[in-house]
Amino acid sequence: MNKEYYIITGANGSIGQAITEAIAAQGQPVIMACRNLVKSQPVQQQLIEKTGNTDITLLPLDLASFASIIHFAERLSQDSVVIQTLVNNAGVMNQYYSQTTDGFESTIGVNYIGTVLLTRMLLPLMHPGSRIVTTTSLTRYIGKIDETFFAGSPHHYKRFEAYSKSKLALTLYTARLAQELLPRGIWVNAADPGVVDTDMITMHSWVDPLANRFFRPFISTPQEGAVGAVFAATSPEAYGVTGEIFKKHKHTPIPTRLIHSPRAFWLYEETGKKITEVLAKLPVASPKI
């Protein structure tokens, strides 16, 4: 029987590392999909030593570049990799406006658009029983999606706004994808780590020293934040659960009022169109998504 891999994006980051360690400690073959190999190699080595699992592979993946995502997916396909679980963990909350290689505002481009493209490109390597787990955030509750979603502007960029939009969009996409993949028996869920003591919550302002002293000690560790994603990705109890949000060992369905909202429908359609438009302009054969 073929080996079945667990792929974790941003596996060198705080929560990503904790997810990777927990899955590798179960003896599973893991692929760390990371944008910076120099920074990630020592992490790979540490994880091999800590877990005793030598089947931890490190591959380059930059979610801010369609070419990198295509290259990653093609490489796995050429190597006939079979995917047990894709954990979409990588994410950013950029302080300043920037654009991805393909011209999207970077927070939305990496967290949402790159993640969607990666997921769709890896679907052919999945089978009934495969799982997709995507990291969402509490900020989805304040996220607002409107017709300006794909048109980020340097003049109006606010990091929380972009981040919360990207996480709401990921949650909505998860729900739609769960419905789409139900007939194939692929289980699609989101995981919410809560508020976790990582670099991501650094505000780069005067509040940081106060937060470090009075806030950080009371929030979750990366290991605690990883529990929901690991449970959704590996546990027998989560088998067959789809379209839900995991928080530690509990899971609740993504609300139907969100899934069936006109905005959710618009977003799903528009995402497909935007990705297809960019793919058509790339100087490589356009993959089917």
Ligand SMILES: NC(=O)c1ccc[n+]([C@@H]2O[C@H](COP(=O)([O-])OP(=O)(O)OC[C@H]3O[C@@H](n4cnc5c(N)ncnc54)[C@H](OP(=O)(O)O)[C@@H]3O)[C@@H](O)[C@H]2O)c1
């Ligand atoms: N911390 C929290 O309180 C919290 C709460 C809710 C949800 N989350 C979510 O949890 C996930 C992990 O966050 P974290 O707190 O562990 O932050 P982190 O330590 O900053 O980790 C983020 C990871 O994403 C990777 N990444 C960033 N841009 C990328 C790109 N273009 N291509 C590929 N990988 C990229 C980073 O790689 P580099 O090392 O190369 O930058 C890093 O491995 C994120 O999706 C975040 O939104 C965090």
